[in-house]
Amino acid sequence: MSLRKKSPSTIDWSKYLKSGNRIFIGSNAAVPNALIEDIIANSQGLHDIEVVHILTLSDDVWVEPKHKDLFKVNAFFIGGEKIRKAINEGRADYTPSFLSEIPKLFNENILPLDVALIMVSPPDEYGYCSLGVSVDIIQAAINKAKYVIAQINPKMPRTNGHSFVHVNQIHASMTVQQYLPETPIPVIDRVTEQVGQYVAMLVDNGSTIQIGIGNIPSAVLRYLAKHKDLGVHSELISDGIIDLMLSGVINNRKKTFHKGKTVVSFCVGTRRLYKFVDGNPHVEFYPSEHVNSPVNIARNDKMVSINSAIEVDLTGQVVSDSIGYHFYSGIGGQVDFIRGASLSKGGKPIIALPSTTKDGKISRIVAHITEGGGVVTSRGHVSYVVTEYGIASLQGKSIRERALELIRIAHPKFRDQLLRDVRKHYWVPEYQENTPTSVPELGEVEIKRFTFADSEYFLRALSPADERKLQEFFYSHNQETLMMRYNHHTTQMTREKSCDLVSVNQHIDLALCLTERDHLGESIQGVGRYYYLEANNSAEVAFVIKESKRGKGMAKALLTEIITIAKIRGVEQLIASVRRDNAPMLKVFEKAGFLRKPSDGYDEVSLAYTL
Incomplete structure (x- = not known):
């Protein structure tokens, strides 16, 4: 992280922090690195502080082995490789939870917070700072923590919506200018491009979309350029949304909830995105318990949720937080949005993924879940699964029909074996002998x-x-x-x-x-x-x-x-x-x-x- 103009610390941590406390660290592109560095620099006599957070775009110094006596990490979502490594080595914990329900853990004192470390913009003339690019679960942490400590960052955009915190809610602060972390625009390969084209075919004009970050979401957004009257209700947005809003493809006119507004809880991307949301009245940021509420999501007609997975079995079970016993990411908002889209009038819950691993050696459409793999989204939730070989429609389908639909979109070199595997369990009758072929x-x-x-x-x-x-x-x-x-x-x-x-x-x-x-x-x-x-x-x-x-x-x-x-x-x-x-x-x-x-x-x- 690039830190500039760091003022001397004026925070007396002994007033706010004690050994054994639980602290919250701000999320995504709003990690208050200066505060963490200041705690480490002034950590004499402190130990066993539990650190809770979701995805953090940071160097994650708090999880390094040299700080094991100071910090004990408990992540609701696994992001960086340091966090992932620590969890799978047993040095840190992973707590699975729907993103919409993490605020409940704080609000109902299931995981009471002692201190919330946040990053905000400088206050305006009325004394309000903006949480900027990341509201998500930070707002709940602010409301429930005994003490709120802020890094005031002049580089933080001022975003609209429910993104503000008044200075009288902040117990201590330090001003440190910090450039927000940027994620490069993904390079889209042929496979990803095909997945994006198929997904875009499922998005009708006038739909409201939820979409993530990465290769497949970028490909989908590229192929939405000729659509009309799209809306956005999504836990996050990235750079791909900008040109669609500027061209009027995304105008939110047909939304039936938060009409006229792009609604998110955080954004991650390049400096262009951070500049785009700065003061933009057409983009509003709300807490996760609001944005990710399945009930609120369903209030948007024609809601389309687009999420990815690590593997999908032939009954439609979706594994997306672990590779076998190896925890990889988290539940996040996938189930929130899939459930919300299912309840929406005309809604479509979609899982999109390449048919194989990058080296092409392992099918991601599988006859049975890899041992240790965790089902995040059940076989009853998903309506569509998309790979570069097409669209599998699962809603209302029997196990036999699902297996055949999913084999159809598996990589051709794995289809025969997948059919043989499911026939062992009598999911597919004896007269079904042939696997799908392409045109x-x-x-x-x-x-x-x-x-x-x-x-x-x-x-x-x-x-x-x-x-x-x-x-x-x-x-x-x-x-x-x-x-x-x-x-x-x-x-x-x-x-x-x-x-x-x-x-x-x-x-x-x-x-x-x-x-x-x-x-x-x-x-x-x-x-x-x-x-x-x-x-x-x-x-x-x-x-x-x-x-x-x-x-x-x-x-x-x-x-x-x-x-x-x-x-x-x-x-x-x-x-x-x-x-x-x-x-x-x-x-x-x-x-x-x-x-x-x-x-x-x-x-x-x-x-x-x-x-």
């Missing part, structure tokens, strides 16, 4: 967005996880559609048959669907496919659109995509057989360039398209 010709992000008659639809590959969706699609057809598509009165679509139709080797054959999606999941509205005929390098095409969706252009979109992929794959000819009385289908094929072939068939017309 790389769709692009790096294998989902395409279409608008038909002012409604939004998504084109993607069918996969084994769509077994039930295809059944529902089939049973939505009337008898005329069944006759036109199957040429006979089919009355049943068994799970085995549905499974066979969605378990496609997409590298040989092709099966695409158009889906309609809302906060509860997605439903199939159209299916197009071809069956490859190796003997003459051709493929037979067929598709069906839900009756209520016809005439909107869906058939044309599916057929256009099929033709494009067939060309890329070097297929020489597409063929189709259509009933003579199916005039709309014939029109779609002929408009696409299919020509009628001479045929003796009375009921059907044969068509061909040479590529």
Whole structure:
């Protein structure tokens, strides 16, 4: 930490601090390093002081072994490597707690505080200092500690909201200018970029978002640049939010709670961010018990929470604070926001993560949780899990359906083993033999967005996880559609048959669907496919659109995509057989360039398209 213009200490610590006391240290980018250094420099006769805090962007000197007799650390969230190392060596403690409930530990004297060490801006003409970039749990610590000691930092921004503390609440202070710690803007790789694109697809215009810091949040924010009327209700913001606010993408107009305001409890980023929030009336900082309250979060309609994880098992359990027995971070606000988004009207709780570890050797979608790993978010909380291979929708899904959805977004090299592992427990039936395959010709992000008659639809590959969706699609057809598509009165679509139709080797054959999606999941509205005929390098095409969706252009979109992929794959000819009385289908094929072939068939017309 860079300290300048340090004034001589005027704090007599003997008045406020005794051996065995519990002290609180300010959070995130507002760690009062000068106060800690002053305690260490004047620590004669002091020992066994318990230090409690959440994430600290600091050199964390208080946890170094040389200060083990002076400080005993108890972290609610594990940030720096020094803290992490001390906890996993048994020299420090980790106390898991929802961020929204940490203030309760202070307020109800479950963990009574003797001293709160905070950093503030200089007081204004009315005697109010600002907590600046970090309000979070600091406000609760100020209210409950016997003594409040402040480092007054002229470099601390003055932020709006419930971020103020009057000088009469401060028992002692020292003025030390300190540049706030900066976190560099992440470099986004291809995998992270794809995750960001998929997550952005789940964010509807008019949504309110909660997003963290790091590679994936930065990628998501990048792909929100063309959205409209977004709002922010988030425990933290970073630099990625600035340009979206300046461009008007984030304007908070559609929020239903704190309308017109970006609401946070702390921010972490570069100097540009700290300058952006300084005196900004459009960004308001509130304590964690307010911002992270699931009830308050749910007051925002279309609330989208975006969080990450260390691993997710095939039932949807989320591990995010430990790697096996090795504690890595903390519960933080993940469950607060996932629960709040679940309760929100139109809300979407999302977990986003790369499919593998950085070296690609370990899958982060796992058949069972690593021994020692802790479930932070239960299998009942999450609606969506996103990797660079797509979006898994879990809400309302059985264990079998969840397993297939999550295998679909696992890295391809781990899918076969994941399927074998879950079959051991009978989570997936014996007739489900094939793992999902991709359609790389769709692009790096294998989902395409279409608008038909002012409604939004998504084109993607069918996969084994769509077994039930295809059944529902089939049973939505009337008898005329069944006759036109199957040429006979089919009355049943068994799970085995549905499974066979969605378990496609997409590298040989092709099966695409158009889906309609809302906060509860997605439903199939159209299916197009071809069956490859190796003997003459051709493929037979067929598709069906839900009756209520016809005439909107869906058939044309599916057929256009099929033709494009067939060309890329070097297929020489597409063929189709259509009933003579199916005039709309014939029109779609002929408009696409299919020509009628001479045929003796009375009921059907044969068509061909040479590529």
